[in-house]
Amino acid sequence: AQTVTQSQPEMSVQEAETVTLSCTYDTSESDYYLFWYKQPPSRQMILVIRQEAYKQQNATENRFSVNFQKAAKSFSLKISDSQLGDAAMYFCAFTYNNNDMRFGAGTRLTVKP
């Protein structure tokens, strides 16, 4: 069974600083996809970034980047130049061909001004 683990229930970062959120997963599949979603207080689930497992290059979206370590089954999210609007719950998610997306328990990120 596929599982996703986020070991940090809460994280805090100073505005303009960098923070890294951790995610590990367990699967026997070789072809799969990983995502980070952001859920602000509005509860809307917003895609932050995605990574295809067959790609060795780490995905980047503006201030957001990932460190994808396939052998270690690790998929961390780095937020650079943190902004107040980055405060939210962040969910790591995994899916493969059957479309069954599994989510981690989430990490609550606080950004201090």
Place this chain on the structure above:
Amino acid sequence: DAGVIQSPRHEVTEMGQEVTLRCKPISGHDYLFWYRQTMMRGLELLIYFNNNVPIDDSGMPEDRFSAKMPNASFSTLKIQPSEPRDSAVYFCASSGYRAAQETQYFGPGTRLLVL
């Protein structure tokens, strides 16, 4: 595109009543997913459709829950009769062809409270 649309945004009902949640996926998307989010269990996939056909409903908690997708632009999730433990945020999401690669785009959710 307006994104995934869900209605109502909030629903308060009494135990035993029927609840119907509605979803309009993004036009052109052929996969539709229903999720439930609670503090205790996090985000759970309830059911998903491909081209209006239910593919996997193993996440539906019990027979009180049912979902339909009569056409490509509309789906419902019904709870009958509702119970207090059904209180949660219900999300609808959709994705395009080869959904494992495509991102699932989520609606704003329906916050359900069963008294």
